[in-house]
Amino acid sequence: VTEAATGPPPSLAVDLDGIALPTPVLAASGCFNAGREMSQLVDVKRMGGIVTKSVTLGPTRGLPTPRMAETTSGMLNAIGLQNSGLDAFMEKDAPWIAEAGVPVFVSVAGTSVEEYTRVTVVVREIPGVVGIEANISCPNVERRNQVFACHPDQAAEVVGAMSRLTSLPVFAKLTADVTDIVEVAEACVRAGAQGLSLINTLLGLAIDVETFRPRLGAVTGGLSGPAIHPVAVRCVYQVARAFPDIPIMGIGGVATPRDAIELMLAGAWAVQVGTANFYEPEATIKIAEGIGEFLAAKGLSGPKDLVGRGRPSDPGGAGAA
Amino acid sequence: MACGLGVCWTCVVPVLAKDGRGWWNMRACVEGPVFNGARVWWERWFGDAEESADAEADPASSLTEGARSG
Numbered sequence: 001v002t003e004a005a006t007g008p009p010p011s012l013a014v015d016l017d018g019i020a021l022p023t024p025v026l027a028a029s030g031c032f033n034a035g036r037e038m039s040q041l042v043d044v045k046r047m048g049g050i051v052t053k054s055v056t057l058g059p060t061r062g063l064p065t066p067r068m069a070e071t072t073s074g075m076l077n078a079i080g081l082q083n084s085g086l087d088a089f090m091e092k093d094a095p096w097i098a099e100a101g102v103p104v105f106v107s108v109a110g111t112s113v114e115e116y117t118r119v120t121v122v123v124r125e126i127p128g129v130v131g132i133e134a135n136i137s138c139p140n141v142e143r144r145n146q147v148f149a150c151h152p153d154q155a156a157e158v159v160g161a162m163s164r165l166t167s168l169p170v171f172a173k174l175t176a177d178v179t180d181i182v183e184v185a186e187a188c189v190r191a192g193a194q195g196l197s198l199i200n201t202l203l204g205l206a207i208d209v210e211t212f213r214p215r216l217g218a219v220t221g222g223l224s225g226p227a228i229h230p231v232a233v234r235c236v237y238q239v240a241r242a243f244p245d246i247p248i249m250g251i252g253g254v255a256t257p258r259d260a261i262e263l264m265l266a267g268a269w270a271v272q273v274g275t276a277n278f279y280e281p282e283a284t285i286k287i288a289e290g291i292g293e294f295l296a297a298k299g300l301s302g303p304k305d306l307v308g309r310g311r312p313s314d315p316g317g318a319g320a321a
Numbered sequence: 322m323a324c325g326l327g328v329c330w331t332c333v334v335p336v337l338a339k340d341g342r343g344w345w346n347m348r349a350c351v352e353g354p355v356f357n358g359a360r361v362w363w364e365r366w367f368g369d370a371e372e373s374a375d376a377e378a379d380p381a382s383s384l385t386e387g388a389r390s391g
Binding site for chain 2: 030031032033037038041053059061062064065066067068077079082277278281
């Protein structure tokens with residue numbers, strides 16, 4: 001633990017328009033389950049929060065193996081939203097969430113508006129849940145036209161229906177695999193989304209040149225890791241410029257404090273760490289500590305001093321402090 | 322991935338229920354690594370992707386198929 005040379009270390013607490021988080025670094029959906037298993041290794045109270053693996057209404061078996069392939073500076077996965085369904089989540093994970101002492105967003109997925117809403121009205125009651133993340137952008141679904149976030153009107157329908165059913169903030173998780181992510185973001189915000197999570201994995205494909213076969217059982221998969229980081233920074237930047245008052249959680253290839261800071265400079269109010277958890281279960285905690293050291297070194301008072309400041313026209317930008 | 326902690330769902334093995342009426346992708350890292358070979362659905366595990374996708378569309382027939390090959 002490093003301490004600032006002078007004065008107390010900056011507070012890392014952030015406020016996502018009413019949601020108080022102890023740090024701006026959360027675990028991303030699909031990389032931490034709901035936290036129960038990981039809590040044996042990680043002091044979750046030191047995390048900014050946990051976004052659960054997506055919960056579907058019924059049990060979901062997911063896609064055939066192999067489900068993961070390493071690629072240059074990243075990896076592809078095609079899990080297919082495997083989870084035991086809402087009932088098992090409420091029985092096994094909800095009691096843990098209620099006692100965990102860490103802010104939790106429940107990620108909700110489905111194949112129809114009704115499925116999303118039926119899960120939402122149940123998980124909204126769990127103590128400790130501070131928000132819902134609408135996973136409308138998982139690329140690993142049977143039909144590509146099931147990706148609600150590829151269609152502004154469909155995205156709005158799902159997010160609108162969920163938002164009307166809960167006083168909890170609903171964050172819409174979007175994909176960069178669209179022509180204009182700002183258009184989809186606008187549809188979600190108009191429909192009632194109180195926040196946005198940017199971005200999900202990018203649809204990719206890897207082929208084994210020895211066997212001539214796709215490396216994933218499902219053929220295509222979602223690309224994550226450092227390879228997608230600049231895409232995430234671009235998406236956050238574009239959307240934050242259009243909606244400066246809407247909280248954005250930046251996601252995509254965050255592995256170091258500087259990756260997180262870059263997303264915040266682009267306009268993210270907080271960040272989520274996904275792939276890095278698999279090789280460093282304490283990644284969220286260590287990255288938050290690194291942000292604290294950076295803020296102290298720059299003489300900044302808190303994470304909010306970074307948000308949206310990475311702009312060409314900002315005279316107080318890079319190196320000003 | 323594979324994380325070895327039970328959270329990435331990469332290391333799964335398709336295993337038939339004890340009564341043979343249903344199956345689930347079990348995590349080798351936390352629910353294995355030893356499984357009853359008679360209940361492992363080998364064909365799905367090592368079959369090509371298209372066959373597996375077809376099988377999942379009809380769980381009833383795929384279970385029968387799994388029992389034969391297992």
